[in-house]
Structures are given as C-alpha cells and as structure tokens.
C-alpha cells in the first residue's frame with residue numbers, strides 16, 4: 001500500500017446509516033489507501049479538520065458528508081495542490097452533480113482509487129470560499145425553510161416544497177452589479193453567481209452552460225413581475241437548464257465576468273454553497289484552478305451517436 005489520505009466524515013449527514021456507509025467506504029478504499037479518519041462534531045467542523053490535515057502534510061484529503069461538509073473541507077484545501085476527494089452522503093449533493101462526480105458511495109470511492117485529478121476554479125465571496133454558487137435574495141428563504149428536521153423527514157423534497165412556499169413571499173430589491181468593465185442597475189428577486197452549478201440549481205442557469213474551469217463566473221438575474229411570472233420564469237429556467245440552452249425571457253438576464261461587486265437595497269441574505277452566511281453587499285472573485293479534485297477517468301461526455309434500438313439495425317465497420 002503506497003497511498004494515504006485523511007478522511008473527514010460527517011456522521012450526521014444525509015438520511016443513510018452512517019456506520020454502514022463508513023464501513024462501505026473503508027472496505028473499498030482501505031485495500032489501497034491508508035486512511036486516517038476524523039469525524040466532524042457540532043463543535044469541530046470539516047474546515048478545522050481539513051486545516052489540521054493540510055498542516056500535517058497529508059497526501060490527499062477526502063471529505064464525506066453533505067454539501068456543507070464538502071464546502072467547509074474544500075476551503076482548507078484551496079491553493080494547496082493537495083488532491084481533494086468527494087464522497088457525497090448529503091441531501092442535495094449539488095457538489096458532486098456540478099463537478100460531474102458520481103454521487104453513490106461505491107462509484108465515488110472508485111473515482112478516488114482511479115487517482116485522476118482535475119483542476120477546477122473556485123471563488124471567494126467576502127473572503128469565504130465558494131465552489132458552487134452564491135444566491136442573493138430568493139434562495140435564502142428556501143435554505144432556511146429546509147432545516148435539518150425537514151431534510152430528515154423529506155430529503156430532497158424539503159428543498160422543493162420550501163421553494164414553492166417561498167414563491168408566495170417573493171420580494172423585489174434594487175441591485176447594482178459591478179464587473180471588471182461595467183456597472184448594471186436593475187430590480188430583481190434573485191441574483192445568482194455560479195462557478196459550477198447542477199441542473200437543479202435552476203436560478204443559476206441563465207446562460208447555456210456553466211463551465212467550472214474557464215476562469216470566469218456566471219451571473220443570472222431573475223426579475224419576475226409577480227408570482228405567476230416567477231413560476232413561468234422558474235419553469236423556463238428548468239427547461240433551458242435541462243436542454244443546455246440559454247434563457248429567452250425579458251425578466252431573466254445573465255452575464256459572465258471574473259469579479260462581481262453586488263449591492264442591494266434593502267440588504268438581502270446571501271447563501272454560499274447552500275448555507276446562509278450573511279447579507280449583501282458582496283464581492284466575489286474567481287480563483288482559476290484553485291482546487292484539485294479527483295474526477296472519473298472516463299469523462300461523462302454527451303454521446304455523439306446512438307443507434308441501438310433502431311429496427312432491423314445492422315452496422316458494418318469499414319476497414
């Protein structure tokens with residue numbers, strides 16, 4: 001056995017049985033990787049454990065928990081060049097979906113065993129790390145309503161129901177957005193700045209695709225007139241995010257930049273990678289290739305050919 005890693009494990013994440021899940025991780029990884037295992041507690045979070053691991057000079061850091069655990073651990077690993085492994089066991093698992101990493105324990109462990117890494121961008125939002133996205137306005141209410149209890153009872157449905165409830169409270173705010181080369185002022189209900197985003201984070205999907213290693217961030221402004229408009233806008237975002245096409249509604253706008261300074265009137269709550277962490281104003285700066293992540297060695301490319309299933313199909317390969 002020549003490889004070693006620090007495994008940071010959140011024993012209360014998700015809705016599974018943590019003992020069984022840890023056994024499964026150990027049974028797959030330990031034949032090849034010597035694991036030094038640390039548990040998060042209410043007092044000691046993944047960030048603190050990962051910082052200590054970086055100081056010990058570990059070969060790799062693997063975090064296992066929900067998006068909160070993964071984001072906290074990643075904060076300590078940024079700009080260290082230490083490879084970072086992700087084993088998602090949370091409710092939303094947006095991290096894995098956005099970075100195209102498998103979200104089952106078995107496949108996530110295989111990805112780490114394969115050993116292939118890829119440099120991905122990250123960003124700092126008011127000095128706090130963001131790997132996925134920052135949500136201003138609408139998203140905070142959704143995250144606050146989907147608390148630990150609701151997630152334990154309902155899983156992913158907790159977020160969906162909270163989102164529907166929040167549509168009833170839709171608030172508008174004045175926003176000023178400053179990039180490297182422009183200043184924009186408008187009225188919005190949600191502003192989302194994404195480095196990487198799963199298709200389920202519909203409010204981030206104004207542009208056709210969010211690329212997590214292009215050195216840029218994508219900002220989407222959603223500004224519906226009323227609740228009916230909000231439902232129509234959300235549905236349109238859902239359709240375009242799924243199809244990978246840009247939005248085409250007057251009440252949704254988007255732009256791409258390295259840096260965003262955002263102020264709102266009145267101040268709005270800010271959600272970073274799924275956690276409510278303060279209020280506007282925010283300054284968000286992209287850190288190109290700041291995190292080295294274990295990724296599947298076979299990229300999950302969109303297939304360019306599909307023939308099987310066609311009637312009376314024959315395929316003859318030419319010399």
Ligand SMILES: Nc1ncnc2c1ncn2[C@@H]1O[C@H](COP(=O)(O)OP(=O)(O)OP(=O)(O)O)[C@@H](O)[C@H]1O
Pocket residue numbers: 010011012013014015040041042045065066067068069070089090091092093094151274
């Ligand atoms: N041993 C523990 N006991 C109680 N709380 C813990 C413990 N370890 C971590 N936590 C808390 O768990 C939260 C992070 O949970 P995490 O995001 O990993 O899982 P989740 O909430 O199930 O997933 P998701 O973010 O996908 O909804 C943090 O607030 C952290 O303080």
